[in-house]
Amino acid sequence: MEQIRDRLIVALDFATMAEVRQLVETLGNAVSYYKVGMQLFYGVGMECLTYLREQGKDVFLDLKMHDIPNTVAQGAASLTRLGVAMINVQASGGPAMMRAAAEKVAETAADLKIPRPKLIAVTVLTSMNETEWASLRSASSIPEQVVHLAKLAQEAGLDGVVASPQEAERIREACGPDFAIVTPGVRPQGAALNDQSRVATPAAALQAGAHYLVIGRPITAAADPRMAALAILEEMKKA
Numbered sequence: 753m754e755q756i757r758d759r760l761i762v763a764l765d766f767a768t769m770a771e772v773r774q775l776v777e778t779l780g781n782a783v784s785y786y787k788v789g790m791q792l793f794y795g796v797g798m799e800c801l802t803y804l805r806e807q808g809k810d811v812f813l814d815l816k817m818h819d820i821p822n823t824v825a826q827g828a829a830s831l832t833r834l835g836v837a838m839i840n841v842q843a844s845g846g847p848a849m850m851r852a853a854a855e856k857v858a859e860t861a862a863d864l865k866i867p868r869p870k871l872i873a874v875t876v877l878t879s880m881n882e883t884e885w886a887s888l889r890s891a892s893s894i895p896e897q898v899v900h901l902a903k904l905a906q907e908a909g910l911d912g913v914v915a916s917p918q919e920a921e922r923i924r925e926a927c928g929p930d931f932a933i934v935t936p937g938v939r940p941q942g943a944a945l946n947d948q949s950r951v952a953t954p955a956a957a958l959q960a961g962a963h964y965l966v967i968g969r970p971i972t973a974a975a976d977p978r979m980a981a982l983a984i985l986e987e988m989k990k991a
């Protein structure tokens with residue numbers, strides 16, 4: 753059975769392998785799942801994935817692909833071959849692009865006889881606030897747009913979405929119990945928001961229906977990252 757620990761994904765937003773190794777060693781068996789984003793992957797490449805595999809950790813490779821359907825589908829095939837647990841595309845790339853990616857991921861994993869990575873779609877970035885949103889001149893509100901994109905992603909055959917915990921409840925209602933909701937923008941009570949806007953505490957995110965919580969700086973920038981991670985896991989367990 754999946755443990756609460758496996759629902760916490762720690763964001764490795766670092767530039768060097770030295771920082772990655774230090775954090776992963778410090779967190780030890782408290783954390784089993786890590787997110788590798790653009791800064792780390794573009795900086796050190798495959799070395800971080802090889803290291804995390806050697807450490808027995810799961811990886812969400814967060815490269816947020818956005819391009820025409822064929823390009824994203826081929827990119828998704830390449831990422832599937834890396835053997836990571838989760839990859840993503842931008843939902844705003846549209847249904848045809850998401851469908852092409854989902855089909856290619858399934859086909860590639862079946863050909864290689866490897867587990868299929870979860871394919872999820874980014875909805876509206878958790879850093880986006882109402883003022884920024886207004887500047888984009890969208891006709892719908894942020895929650896309406898997030899739910900709309902989540903439904904499109906589900907119809908296109910994706911496994912879930914990235915969204916703020918503030919929209920998790922509405923996505924759960926619209927997309928049902930099996931659709932993965934992955935929420936960054938999680939901040940323990942009193943923690944610095946940094947550049948996040950639509951946030952909630954770990955307990956509130958889970959109660960709203962989030963399945964995976966992506967947390968970076970509240971752990972990675974803490975004076976004692978292991979204590980910070982254990983406190984978050986304790987809050988998640990209680991929730």
Ligand SMILES: O=c1ccn([C@@H]2O[C@H](COP(=O)(O)O)[C@@H](O)[C@H]2O)c(=O)[nH]1
Nearest residue numbers: 763789876877878936937966967968969
């Ligand atoms: O909408 C999104 C999509 C991705 N992220 C990523 O999650 C982490 C959050 O890190 P914190 O330090 O906890 O803010 C980061 O890697 C983002 O690239 C997101 O925040 N919002």
